[in-house]
Amino acid sequence: MxxxxxxxxxxxxxxxxxxxxxxxxxxxxxxxxxxxxxxxxxxxxxxxxxxxxxxxxxxxxxxxxxxxxxxxxxxxxxxxxxxxxxxxxxxxxxxxxxxxxxxxxxxxxxxxxxxxxxxxxxxxxxxxxxxxxxxxxxxxxxxxxxxxxxxxxxxxxxxxxxxxxxxxxxxxxxxxxxxxxxxxxxxxxxxxxxxxxxxxxxxxxxxxxxxxxxxxxxxxxxxxxxxxxxxxxxxxxxxxxxxxxxxxxxxxxxxxxQDCSKNTPPVITSAFDTCIVAGTILELPITVTDPDTLSLGSKIKIEVSGAPFFTSPTMVLMALTSYTTSPINAKLTWVTDCSLVRKEFYTLVIKATDNILDSTGISSLHTLRIKVVGPAPENLQSEADSKSIKIKWNHPYACTHFPDYFKGFSVWRKEGSSNIPLDTCNPGLQASSYKQIAYLVNNFDGMNYHYQDSTIVEGKFYCYRVQAEFATTSQSGFPINFVSSLHSNETCNSLPLNIPVLLNVDVTQTDSLLGEISVRWTKPSPIEFDTIKFKAPYKTSIYFKTKNNQWEKILNSEHSYNSYSSIIDTIFHHTRLNTAHLQYSYYVELLSTPLNEHFSDSADMIFLSTQGSDRSLTLNWNAVTPWTNYKYDIFLFNNNTLVFDSIASTNLNTFTIQKLTNELEYCVYIKGYGAYGVSRFEKPLINHSNISCATAIDNIPPCCPKLMVSDPCDDELQTPGLELKNKLSWTFPDICKADDAIGYKIYAYYNKQQKLIQTIENVQTQTYEHFLLDSIPECYLVTTYDLAGNECINVDSVCIEYCPIYNLPNTFTPNSDGHNDLFKPFPYRFIDKVEFKVFNRWGNLVFQTENPDILWDGKSSSGSRLSDGTYYYTCLVYYSGLLVHSNPTNQLNGFIELRSGQK
Missing domain, CATH: 2.60.40.60 (Cadherins)
Incomplete structure (x- = not known):
């Protein structure tokens, strides 16, 4: 400052x-x-x-x-x-x-x-x-x-x-x-x-x-x-x-x-922020009135400015632009096209001014924003074959004739139908439950735009929407500054169901050796399964695997049938499994004559893992299934009633149970609710996870304090070294609570190495004085710890910028009278050593020492007494430790008057 x-x-x-x-x-x-x-x-x-x-x-x-x-x-x-x-x-x-x-x-x-x-x-x-x-x-x-x-x-x-x-x-x-x-x-x-x-x-x-x-x-x-x-x-x-x-x-x-204080500004009446579809004509009526027309005889004029007047097509104002009598009825007209589509609003400023003053008047402003959005693709339809769903929509699109800006279409898909109303101010499906599956699609079959979706599975009901994509082009031809149009209507469809379909992979017993899983499936739809093409006899089998292993056939799961009508929906109990630690996956195989294979999509069991923490349990689970799991119930074992209680529901795959007691074991399982979205299949499809247990343990460190250090730089220096100390104090931020802390550990850094210098076992003590008797610490940090031995982390250290002091007198009298007999510095601090040298008038070195106390008695290094006079000295001062200074040394030079009474 x-x-x-x-x-x-x-x-x-x-x-x-x-x-x-x-x-x-x-x-x-x-x-x-x-x-x-x-x-x-x-x-x-x-x-x-x-x-x-x-x-x-x-x-x-x-x-x-x-x-x-x-x-x-x-x-x-x-x-x-x-x-x-x-x-x-x-x-x-x-x-x-x-x-x-x-x-x-x-x-x-x-x-x-x-x-x-x-x-x-x-x-x-x-x-x-x-x-x-x-x-x-x-x-x-x-x-x-x-x-x-x-x-x-x-x-x-x-x-x-x-x-x-x-x-x-x-x-x-x-x-x-x-x-x-x-x-x-x-x-x-x-x-x-x-x-x-x-x-x-x-x-x-x-x-x-x-x-x-x-x-x-x-x-x-x-x-x-x-x-x-x-x-x-x-x-x-x-x-x-x-x-x-x-x-x-x-x-x-x-x-x-000041001379207009009795003048009332004109009043502007017009539209507020608006959003329009490119290709339409925007007409904005404007009415301007002046309350002072009758009393003061003033006239008014209208001016407009803003982005729409710098575009092509440009906005047009239909009104007189000179001063005229109130009221003014004007109209703004903007014939829009697809080149005006953009993500941001265009700002328009309407200004009305009266002429009550000499060179200008009092004005009113009306600011509005206009967004131009791309029109929606029209007439989206879908049709399904045995492996894919084809969607198509009208050609040409309204913005086809703007190839430098219109780049193509994006295709969006979800399972199940959703009603999404058109919002001209917020186009695009990015914030919806739809997921983009294709981008910049421009396929044309001579009649319609189209897209073939082959990344789908039987038994699910898929819904689609399409939106146009606009972008400018960089100098090297890359599309940039993307913006989306309004979305199309929705179309939905599903694949013909000519494969078996899994309905359940349900854990019925959790154990590391004797675990059990119930696998339920249904045969292909009799309407969609071609029994003439795929003839009897039929054979069904179930395959399973664990993570990172190969698929294996369950030998006792095979069944043979002489006709399609004799195939029955099956529940198979897979036993002797390690459901406590492994996740199992399954699929069903249907063989028809002549050797046609029909495979269901695979499905996982819900595998739950738990992790104990401080008075809590964190649950994580996963399962890849052909159906959609839309809800999970969480069950916790009650040690008093000896039954599992439902404690929460979520649509996520993770949950934390709070307010538990440390050192106690808790057991939980998940109940999943799923659906295919096709009316043929029941809803919900219920599957249970394995039971997982963990102990709540205190592994969360207490909150870290905020440290402040007061160094001795501002203290008055009396006796060298003895009174030097750093005063530490600490507090806790408002958002931080250290309820379970039982004490503090104080660390100091010497030569960048951390050293514990004190442990305080009283959490109410929040100060400490560190006397600097030997070495000088560069930094401090204070941590908290709890009964479990957890020590806070991510604590900030506080480093000290020390203030070394070293000053020398300019005279001394070594005459053995007990006063001022030795040449020595004034009280000093934070000095490690010196290179002190004394020269006579001819430049000869007569005394030297590295002792910061110097203690020169007026004799030469050889022990002979020196005569009275003026001597020149140099003193290179070394600061203690790694102090926070850009230069660790300081050079002193000066003259010393030696007065001993000796000639």
């Missing part, structure tokens, strides 16, 4: 050289990505037209890669607007060294004077700074990055006591999603203007509030309380597939006037 203040003073002082250079009102930077590494940037500024001395025919643009350019104004001497304002464009291109994210910025020395909410009354001395952040995209796989276009000028007018609204009419040609947020105006990179206050803080109160709609970008001020000029700033973020790819800061100015 101190650095920011210093920079601000420097920048401001540089700008006070020309107090007449009042200049900038508003602006922003936009860009277009031209290639992988090049962009074209446009700087748009709005300046005070009468400030000719500060007029800029060029600006310096910083590209964010360490380079800058001087950019000439591209629209001559600028475009004069009303209210002493001029609009200026500066356009330049730049090549970057590589793909990255760059911050493009411009700083101009002066804003206009008398801005009420920027360092009043010194706003003229505050630099004007705007920036835009751009991420260069890989154009092989993505479309170029184009910044948001702000179609409404950043100069607007408000009235004291009247609600004010402004919308920038933001438009992103790439269809990227936009969001808006407030920002403080800047004077340099990451440097806010000084003494900025938001407009609602000038004469604050309940009638003075501001708001920014984060989706539409509408700024509302209800309402201004003081006349004058204000500046606000906001950031527009652009996102593509949830990733931010650009951010633009707009700095804008609002003129608040």
């Amino acid at each position: 101190k650095m920011y203040k210093f920079i601000a003073l420097v920048v401001i002082s540089c700008c006070t050289l020309n107090l007449e250079a009042t200049h900038n009102r508003a602006g922003e930077i936009s860009f277009i990505q031209l290639s992988d590494f090049s962009i074209q940037a446009t700087i748009t500024t709005y300046t005070k037209a009468s400030s000719t001395a500060a007029d800029r025919d060029s600006l310096i643009i910083n590209w964010g890669d360490g380079s800058s350019s001087t950019v000439l104004r591209s629209n001559g001497s600028g475009e004069l607007l009303s209210n002493n304002t001029k609009r200026n464009y500066y356009i330049a291109t730049h090549n970057y060294p590589g793909r990255s994210t760059y911050k493009i910025s411009v700083m101009d020395p002066n804003r206009v004077d008398n801005i009420l909410n920027i360092d009043p009354p010194n706003s003229v001395n505050i630099p004007f700074y705007i920036q835009t952040t751009v991420s260069l995209l890989n154009l092989q796989f993505q479309s170029p990055n184009r910044s948001v276009q702000l179609l409404q000028a950043p100069i607007d007018f408000a009235c004291v006591g009247v609600v004010f609204q402004h919308n920038p009419a933001a438009y992103d040609a790439d269809g990227d999603s936009l969001s808006f947020e407030f920002s403080v105006p800047l004077m340099d990179n990451n440097l806010p203007v000084p003494n900025y206050i938001f407009p609602n803080q000038i004469n604050p109160g309940i009638n003075n509030a501001i708001m920014l709609d984060s989706q539409k970008g509408t700024f509302t001020w209800a309402s201004p309380q003081k006349a004058g000029e204000y500046n606000i700033a906001f950031i527009i973020h652009e996102y593509r597939k949830g990733v931010r790819i650009a951010s633009t800061i707009r700095d804008m100015q609002i003129f608040v006037r």
Whole structure:
């Protein structure tokens, strides 16, 4: 913060050289990505037209890669607007060294004077700074990055006591999603203007509030309380597939006037957000009235802006655009086609202004969003053969004639029927229970589009829907920026049932040796099984396997039949199994003459595993079956009644039983409910899992505390080393409870090695003082532990930035009077050693030591007494341990006056 203040003073002082250079009102930077590494940037500024001395025919643009350019104004001497304002464009291109994210910025020395909410009354001395952040995209796989276009000028007018609204009419040609947020105006990179206050803080109160709609970008001020000029700033973020790819800061100015307080803004009546199907004609009636027409004789005019006026086909306004008498009845017409389909809304801003003031009037805004969605494919039908289901739908599709955008169809499937109403504002099946099975389908048989689904099984009822897919194309031909149409009608069908069908794989006994599973199946449908083609005699067999093993025939499961009618639905009990630890799978084989094989789909038993934890049991189970398991009941053995109780139901394959008692064993099983979705088969199909047991154990560590360390750096130093200590204290976050903790363990790090230095067995104690008698620790951490020995994990260590102190005197008197006889440092701390050397006036070394206490008695290293005089010393100081310092040593140099009375 101190650095920011210093920079601000420097920048401001540089700008006070020309107090007449009042200049900038508003602006922003936009860009277009031209290639992988090049962009074209446009700087748009709005300046005070009468400030000719500060007029800029060029600006310096910083590209964010360490380079800058001087950019000439591209629209001559600028475009004069009303209210002493001029609009200026500066356009330049730049090549970057590589793909990255760059911050493009411009700083101009002066804003206009008398801005009420920027360092009043010194706003003229505050630099004007705007920036835009751009991420260069890989154009092989993505479309170029184009910044948001702000179609409404950043100069607007408000009235004291009247609600004010402004919308920038933001438009992103790439269809990227936009969001808006407030920002403080800047004077340099990451440097806010000084003494900025938001407009609602000038004469604050309940009638003075501001708001920014984060989706539409509408700024509302209800309402201004003081006349004058204000500046606000906001950031527009652009996102593509949830990733931010650009951010633009707009700095804008609002003129608040006092002489319109008795004027009432016009009233706009029109539609709100709407969604339409491409190919339809959108007609939006607009009515504008002015309550002041009779009392003040004012007239009104209507203006519209926004994305629909920059598309093709373009929106058309049918109304007079000049001032006219209230009311105005207008109409917006948009003849849409498939090229307008996109995921994001188009924003439209309707503005009505009266002429009650001299150069402008009071305005009202009405902002609405319009989404254009792709039409649904029509007349979806299905037909089944022996192995697949064929779906077909009408050709041509409504958007077939837009091949650069319409890419094909996606096919979606589910088991069973679902009623999904069309929602023109939320197209697509992505959030439904349907699953996509094919993408970008364009198969055409001369009459219809079609798709053949062969990834299906007998006995299930399949339902389908189709939707169109749109996408732009990258420079290398890759489809990007996908968006889906409305979905088609639903069609459902199933395969002819000419195979046996499994109905149950039910665990009836759990044991590691004597486990049992009941397997039930039914023969093929007599209507769909061709007994002329597949003749008697018939033979049935059941096969089984465990995980990672081969299929085996169950020898005693074979049965022979002389006619189809004599085949009976069978329940087979498979015995002597390890159902406690293994999962078993089954299928049924039907043999007909001449040697035709008909196999059922395989089905697994529900295999349950349990894991004990702290006062809980976690259950996980799985089973791959041709039917759909839609619900599971969970049964827990009651040790009091000695029966299993139903305790919960779920449609998931996992569940946690809570509030158990540790060290007790609990046994559970799962009861599954399934169905084929075909009326021929009963519902539900009930199958049980194995019984699984586990013990609830305390294996969850207590919550970790948050550690704070107070080091001795701020303490007054008295006696070296003895009083040095680090004070540790810790607390628990609000969301954390350490109910079962019984104590703490304190660790210190020495040379990056962790060492336990203390165990505290009282959980109420939350402080500790560590005296630094020997070595110096770099970091600390404190953990909790419980009765089971669980110790908390993921605890953050706290490292200490020590403050070594080592200072030397400049004189001593070694005359054996008991006072100041030894040259030694003042009290010091955190010093490991020194390289202390003393030189006489001729540069000869006379004394040296590595003892940080030095204790020089005025004699040379050979023991002879030195004469009085001035000596030069050097002292290389080594800090203790691995202290948190960029430099572990410090070099001291100086002079020593030796005064012993010896000549």
